[in-house]
Amino acid sequence: MSTTYPAATPVATGPDTPRPYQNYVYAYPHKTAYRPLPEPGPRLAELWRGEPKDALSLYLHIPFCDVRCGFCNLFTRIGAPDELSTRYLDALERQAGAVREALAGDGPVRFATAAFGGGTPTFLTADELTRLCDIAERRMGADLRAVPLSVEASPSTATADRLAVLAERGATRLSLGVQSFVDAEARAAVRPQRRADVEAALARIRAAGIPVLNIDLIYGIDGQTEESWRLSLDAALRWRPEELYLYPLYVRPLTGLGRRAAVGERAWDEHRLGLYRAGRDHLLAHGYEQRSMRMFRRADAPAQGPDDYACQTDGMIGLGCGARSYTSALHYSFDYAVDAREVRSIIDTYTATEDFGRAVHGRYMTDGGDGDEARRRHLLQSLLQADGLERADYRGRFGGDPEDHFGAELAGFAARGWLDGGAPAGVLRLSPEGLAYSDALGPELFSPAVRAAMSAYEAR
Numbered sequence: 001m002s003t004t005y006p007a008a009t010p011v012a013t014g015p016d017t018p019r020p021y022q023n024y025v026y027a028y029p030h031k032t033a034y035r036p037l038p039e040p041g042p043r044l045a046e047l048w049r050g051e052p053k054d055a056l057s058l059y060l061h062i063p064f065c066d067v068r069c070g071f072c073n074l075f076t077r078i079g080a081p082d083e084l085s086t087r088y089l090d091a092l093e094r095q096a097g098a099v100r101e102a103l104a105g106d107g108p109v110r111f112a113t114a115a116f117g118g119g120t121p122t123f124l125t126a127d128e129l130t131r132l133c134d135i136a137e138r139r140m141g142a143d144l145r146a147v148p149l150s151v152e153a154s155p156s157t158a159t160a161d162r163l164a165v166l167a168e169r170g171a172t173r174l175s176l177g178v179q180s181f182v183d184a185e186a187r188a189a190v191r192p193q194r195r196a197d198v199e200a201a202l203a204r205i206r207a208a209g210i211p212v213l214n215i216d217l218i219y220g221i222d223g224q225t226e227e228s229w230r231l232s233l234d235a236a237l238r239w240r241p242e243e244l245y246l247y248p249l250y251v252r253p254l255t256g257l258g259r260r261a262a263v264g265e266r267a268w269d270e271h272r273l274g275l276y277r278a279g280r281d282h283l284l285a286h287g288y289e290q291r292s293m294r295m296f297r298r299a300d301a302p303a304q305g306p307d308d309y310a311c312q313t314d315g316m317i318g319l320g321c322g323a324r325s326y327t328s329a330l331h332y333s334f335d336y337a338v339d340a341r342e343v344r345s346i347i348d349t350y351t352a353t354e355d356f357g358r359a360v361h362g363r364y365m366t367d368g369g370d371g372d373e374a375r376r377r378h379l380l381q382s383l384l385q386a387d388g389l390e391r392a393d394y395r396g397r398f399g400g401d402p403e404d405h406f407g408a409e410l411a412g413f414a415a416r417g418w419l420d421g422g423a424p425a426g427v428l429r430l431s432p433e434g435l436a437y438s439d440a441l442g443p444e445l446f447s448p449a450v451r452a453a454m455s456a457y458e459a460r
């Protein structure tokens with residue numbers, strides 16, 4: 001039976017209020033909960049046997065960048081010397097062949113969505129991007145022109161020849177990491193770029209005709225004020241991007257900024273919350289709809305195309321040394337690191353690998369055998385979207401209401417004003433305050449086992 005929550009009201013902050021910026025939850029469980037799998041590792045054909053494969057997501061990871069930003073803890077390295085990008089694409093092609101063979105055992109295989117991420121995929125030359133698309137299409141069987149295809153880029157690599165390749169091969173969305181239009185703020189984030197170069201890149205993207213432009217911005221940079229934050233927002237709005245992502249700055253271990261100082265006191269939390277709310281309200285006033293804590297989409301933006309992939313439940317195929325793959329039983333990837341030397345070593349191991357037929361690193365979602373992790377993932381990844389969770393869908397999958405499984409957590413969220421008491425019948429969703437606290441709410445839904453694994457992880 002559904003629980004009715006009171007109308008949400010913001011809760012005053014105090015010493016007992018959770019810190020709003022704890023962990024950016026973009027997938028569950030986090031890779032720091034993954035561990036090496038018992039050797040020799042399960043065969044991919046066995047992992048994918050019996051799995052639904054008619055609406056998969058395909059992700060190709062390129063771990064190269066021109067420069068490593070001070071806040072970045074992604075799996076990436078600066079440059080690709082000694083034809084490393086060629087050797088990497090060779091390995092990616094070998095992996096694609098092994099994965100496609102493993103998928104072919106039973107039932108139809110269809111990709112419903114695709115993405116190139118990194119790193120910076122547009123670090124590759126135009127010819128290398130053509131080869132990347134060929135791997136996705138010819139090796140994996142993805143029809144890039146028939147599904148949403150998202151590609152990440154940086155201003156310096158968004159060149160006309162690269163964009164032409166992506167547009168011709170069916171890219172429907174280009175995400176540009178700008179972070180700030182204020183040159184001094186970019187330098188403070190250890191991201192050397194000039195606003196003039198950013199504007200030139202945006203002009204090239206619009207000229208290429210890719211339907212959806214996304215601009216990433218960051219709030220909380222050292223020296224940033226509400227006035228300078230508004231300047232960046234307005235500079236982005238002049239390009240009428242179909243999407244805008246607003247990211248809070250995190251200072252993480254082993255990153256450029258993380259080596260300088262430990263930051264994160266309450267005053268900084270409040271500063272970032274203030275900037276978040278100012279940015280949110282500014283975009284809402286300019287015709288954007290909030291889709292999550294970070295994502296804002298222009299109300300009149302065109303759809304990218306048919307998209308029947310559900311991140312909470314459908315499988316994912318990740319190719320590349322920093323990509324993840326998801327089956328119902330196992331989430332798997334390659335080893336993970338942030339330190340530059342460790343990243344280089346993992347990339348070197350990847351490019352030398354000949355047999356990609358087994359999973360080597362990951363986390364089973366079936367530990368305990370009671371379906372708890374699957375329920376957590378579904379609830380968490382539904383709640384963190386503005387539309388929330390359909391109770392009927394949850395009941396159909398798990399045989400009960402969310403409160404039956406997570407009553408204490410949801411009651412705590414309601415007490416803090418994080419749940420929307422005015423949501424439509426049959427929908428469980430966050431209030432505006434709950435969305436603002438997504439990075440605190442998400443970690444509260446981590447299982448004890450995942451918390452323990454993440455705590456035991458040694459950053460490297």
